[in-house]
Amino acid sequence: MTGQDYHLAQVNIGRLVAPKGDPRVQPFFDALDRINALAEASPGFIWRLKDEGGNATDIQYSPDPLLIPNMSVWADAESLFDFVYRSAHTPVMARRREFFERFQGAYQALWWIPAGTVPTVNDALSRLWLLDRFGPSADAFTFKSRFPKPGLAGPPQDLRPDPWCMGRA
Template sequence: MENPRRGRSAWHACKAAVSEALAMGILALNFVARDFEKPKMAICAFCQYAPKNGYKYEGLIMNGAGNTKMGKTEWQIAQINIGRLLAPHGDARVQPFFDALDRINAMADGAPGFVWRLQSETGNATDVQATPDPLIIVNMSVWTNTEALFAYVYRSGHAAEMSRRRAYFERFEGAYQALWWVQKGHQPTVAEGLSRLWMIDRFGSSPFAFTFKARFAEPGHIE
């Protein structure tokens, strides 16, 4: 796909790409523009492209996240990661993973910058069936910023457990982790998280869905 930041034609290409996702029912997203009759003056909520004409990023609506308005919107970082277990819960090959869950989740709950995590009545999300495949499990959470999330994932006791991922999970084909910005107070749905993984698989990292290796600042951020 053409670089969405190059100009008007790229804006149309970018819009078409997201329209494809809308048609498939993967995304729920509206483009925000000052004037929908003049695409060159519009703001694309997918790539956040804004022509150099004085117009600024105005906002977006996606998957129930609400309206983002110009000015003092507070942003937090959401993440999803998924994996396919080598065996179902109860199998000795993956039991050490399940045995460590309560300790790892308690570590997350007490970590600096932690806001929210997906969980069922069991206190974790391993019984949340996100796809038709019962061996795929999903983890989702929200943090105050990418630095806090990175510190928990790679610089806490969680890192040791993560290093044993290959012992419990199959090698995953496609994107298995995605980060994206949400408004403060928003709790993303599983469908929303899966749509971000799809975006990375389809387009690579972008302001709409990215990874630690290719991070994007919160919407409206000015260097």
């Protein structure tokens, strides 16, 4: 072990099928405050990207106004996994194809950061690029190929949910 503690940063981006205010994406926006509050109350949650309005959907980081970011930091991969796949977030996420276009390339990345670090959108975009360009590594990975914290040995681990267990927790 390195003596330094690490937290897990995550980014996911998506391109909305319609602008905010359009009925096709309104259910996503209607659920946003509830899901953000759920994340913040979840065990292991540390930080999430948000603007003055309390979410990240109005943060413009690309020329495309329909491309929106989501970033957060968690104590560990298991905490993030539990929020994503074993909470009220899961049914909303299951509807993502209604609200977001299919994305070409990496749209989600995980990476370890020293505890107390707040990642920037540019940090996150660089991790997506690394994952897209080179595949999973200790610098950018996925739930399917999760790398251990720095200083810990071991192969990547698969934390994807077992489809037979979904909804049975």
